[in-house]
Amino acid sequence: MSDTFIIQKSLLCWYRKERRDLPWRRSQDPYAIWVSEIMLQQTQVKTVLPYFDRWMKAFPTVEDLASAPESKVLKLWEGLGYYSRAKNLKKAAGLVRDQYAGRLPSTRKEILALPGIGPYTAGAILSIAFGMRAPVLDGNVKRVLSRLLRLNENGKTSKSEKILWAEAERLLPEEDVGDFNQALMELGAQVCLPQKPQCMICPLKKICQAFLQADVENFPPPKPQPVIQKIEVSAAVLFQNGKVYIQQRVENGLMAGLWEFPGGKIEEGESPEECIVREIREELGPEMEIEEKMTTIRHSYTQFRVTLHVFKGRLLSDNITPTACQSWKWVLPKKLVDYPFPSANVKIIKLLQ
Ligand code: SF4
Structure with missing residues (x-):
């Protein structure tokens, strides 16, 4: 044989x-x-x-x-x-x-x-x-x-x-x-x-x-270990008349088409608070007033680890012009579960329920 x-x-x-x-x-x-x-x-x-x-x-x-x-x-x-x-x-x-x-x-x-x-x-x-x-x-x-x-x-x-x-x-x-x-x-x-x-x-x-x-x-011979990137991000839970602002990520790139809370990467020398105010101004237009820090979330993806600083706040003007998304909405907190979000954002939603 x-x-x-x-x-x-x-x-x-x-x-x-x-x-x-x-x-x-x-x-x-x-x-x-x-x-x-x-x-x-x-x-x-x-x-x-x-x-x-x-x-x-x-x-x-x-x-x-x-x-x-x-x-x-x-x-x-x-x-x-x-x-x-x-x-x-x-x-x-x-x-x-x-x-x-x-x-x-x-x-x-x-x-x-x-x-x-x-x-x-x-x-x-x-x-x-x-x-x-x-x-x-x-x-x-x-x-x-x-x-x-x-x-x-x-x-x-x-x-x-x-x-x-x-x-x-x-x-x-x-x-x-x-x-x-x-x-x-x-x-x-x-x-x-x-x-x-x-x-x-x-x-x-x-x-x-x-x-x-x-x-x-x-056996098998070892593979080179991938470098795990660490990323610090700030995100905002913005309230208006009992509803929360969410936006849909653009069609290309990472997690395309999912919904998210607005925010972005913290730049060098910036505090998480400074970052979220800047990001909201850049992404939506108006200034944001921070009411409280809700939580810090740590989440691992395959290629990187995210530390997400989450702030609750409100916009100082209703006049918004979102630029970093394909669509946006104000939704009741209980309706957030109807939308697909990245895993790190799902943890924020659980806090809001
Ligand atoms: S195939 Fe894998 S589990 Fe089976 S004897 Fe070989 S090394 Fe061991």
Whole structure:
């Protein structure tokens, strides 16, 4: 028996016994599989579960998603981060409805042409939903392959990624490709963990090169650590006649289309109070009177950490000309929950409820 055959057989056998019962694994619907794969990008399974459930209830078909208002789509995504994923899903759903009568196409070329679908998601959909012989390569699979084959590759350069893609493809069985791909990902998520891999219970331990050479800890080679930026920001909760001012972020850039409280980055030598008064003058026009500091919120995003100083206040004139947003509103505090906000702003809303 070849090593490749042993890997395929051992993994499939293990997966059928040990796999987690996840809602998208109970479905053969390519749309449900597509939604789950997009949600799972950079997000853990336990976080995705309630979002997936709510999403499929709100938009059970491609057509439902395509015709939904974007604000509803973003609201259902609120807290999952990387909002471009939700916007691309909706955009792609419109294309699938208009060009493919609501059925996700099943060729690599067509599927890769849809917004938000890259080689990994295409491989996952093609293999899991359509049973096609297409490889997948996510962070879990990269780690498993590097250890299993003792490859000095972490997939961080295009050359290294190419090598891992080729190995992922070489290992694919002729049949049960979807299960095999999911087994590789599941093994990385449940057994071949980044720290403390559970080699003793691993179905591949008899054939895993790093384990057999007792140097699992050296694979995959370490990646350069990303520099986490620290950002200090001031934001204002402005009241007028019992309503609160909110504005919608512009269509391009970070967290595009979400709603927010006005404010911005603190400049060098500026206090949080000076910053919010300046930001409100620049963004809305009038001067702001600070009534109190409501709170300080610390929130971590993938690439940066934000410290958010939140001030309650009022404008000294009703005459506003918002310049840093695509639209703006005065809303009752209890209505704030109807709008999609970035996670740090959601903490302010909870305080206001
Ligand atoms: S034996 Fe250990 S290192 Fe090798 S694949 Fe299994 S868990 Fe990963």
